[in-house]
Amino acid sequence: MRDILCDSVFFGVVVSLLAYEFGLFLKRRLKLAICNPLLVSIVAVILILAVFRIDYESYEEGAKLLSYLLTPATVCLAIPLYEQIALLKKNSKAIMAGILSGVASSLLSILAMAALFRLSHEEYVTLLPKSITTAIGMGISQELGGIVTITVAVIIVTGILGNVIGEHICRLFHIEEPIAKGIALGTAAHAIGTAKAMELGEIEGAMSSLSIAVSGLLTVVGASVFAQFL
């Protein structure tokens, strides 16, 4: 049984899709914030791999097909963005203000906490790109001398966290404008936050998509400046 699972090219995809369906089912049934389908599916897959003692490489052999689609899917974020281009132009000032303040507050809050916890320079630069999309973040971490595997982990956890708590944070801080919700999700939680924004609405999704690219590029510059501070 275990050999069949380990050798299969489809197992990784099947288990990922099943786990996601299970997450959707729990969300419908329990209506709890913690029942975020993405979070549930990740935990479920990890448990299944642990129970059947399947190593990550075997799972990834099939599941890499899903990761493969990430680049074309990110390219397609341009489609909702294009559909909302008039709104984007009309609100360009607000959008830029939001993304800029988000990037600045990300770098500042990480600097403050790194100083507070007396993190080493290496640990500090590892965390600096935590709110932006994985591929850009990895590049920054590498460039600045950070630990790339931890950067990737923190970026993914940030995204999932943003996806899970995004709606609640918006409610808590009275962020009601769809454009503002999208900017908040995309700037704080990159593409995984954008997946949530797409569920909230077309405007939210488009604005969040835009934030991934803009905040990513701003962080390339910002992080290299902030790296000097600690």
Added chain:
Amino acid sequence: MKYVRQFLIIIGISFLGEGLKALLPLPIPASIYGLVLMLAALCLHIIPLEAVKDAGKFLVEIMPLMFIPAAVGLIESWERIRPILGQLIVVTVVSTVVVMAISGQATQAVIRRSKKGAEK
């Protein structure tokens, strides 16, 4: 054959993005170059919206699924994370909430101010 053409355009642009990444010495991934290329092609009407819309919406809709493998892969870096786990959790939670609240509030403040200005 509609979907073949749509996927061809989308994968083709991803491929162009990959090319740009190889040519330019910046820490920018193929996907971001591709996003900008796609947006430019749509805005300049080089690619009509209908030529990519169905396949594109499908990919965007199933996007959450694509993060599962990478997130499951976190179990592989557990050994490196464990020594600084506490600090990592605090930094991640605090800065995610701070960034979300500030960027959302700032956007909303500017939108509402300009709305008020327009009403006067």
